[in-house]
Amino acid sequence: xxxxxxxxxxxxxxxxxxxxxxTQLAREGLPSALDAxxxxxxxxxxxxxxxxxxxxxxxxxxxxxxEPHFHPAHWGYALSGGTMRLTNAxxxxxxxxxxxxxxxxxxEPWHHVINIGDTEVTYLIVETL
Numbered sequence: 001x002x003x004x005x006x007x008x009x010x011x012x013x014x015x016x017x018x019x020x021x022x023t024q025l026a027r028e029g030l031p032s033a034l035d036a037x038x039x040x041x042x043x044x045x046x047x048x049x050x051x052x053x054x055x056x057x058x059x060x061x062x063x064x065x066x067e068p069h070f071h072p073a074h075w076g077y078a079l080s081g082g083t084m085r086l087t088n089a090x091x092x093x094x095x096x097x098x099x100x101x102x103x104x105x106x107x108e109p110w111h112h113v114i115n116i117g118d119t120e121v122t123y124l125i126v127e128t129l
Contacts (some may be wrong), residue, residue, distance in 0.1 A: 030069055033058065033066070033070075033071055038067060043059060043066050044057065045057050045058075047124075053127065055125070056126075057079075057123070060084070060114075060121045065115065066112055070110050071111075071125075071127060072107050072127050072128050073105065073107045074107070074127040075102065076104075078100060078101045078102070078122070079123065080099050080121060083096055083115070083118075084117070085114050086111060087113070088108065089109065
């Protein structure tokens with residue numbers, strides 16, 4: 001399934017698509033969110049890309065997580081919510097993610113997550129490249 005990105009978001013992202021191989025972002029030897037997965041399977045798909053941004057769709061069925069990875073500055077939107085366990089340098093926490101909620105981050109040097117709830121959690125993440 002191809003995600004349709006609203007025109008206003010495309011304008012905010014710079015309006016032009018970039019094709020070709022994904023940019024390899026490396027921080028401390030960790031993969032980017034796009035390149036990391038769970039048990040050898042990707043959990044994020046590259047939905048749209050400009051010179052400065054990319055849009056990822058990341059889906060986590062119950063019991064599925066995201067191996068340690070990093071994020072550059074990004075904005076996230078929960079297409080479907082649930083309960084996630086997040087681990088980073090600050091420790092471990094559980095978060096109840098509401099469908100339709102959003103957040104922003106100046107970047108995450110490393111973290112990993114796992115869906116500990118009963119519903120699939122899906123995020124739309126817009127990263128700065």
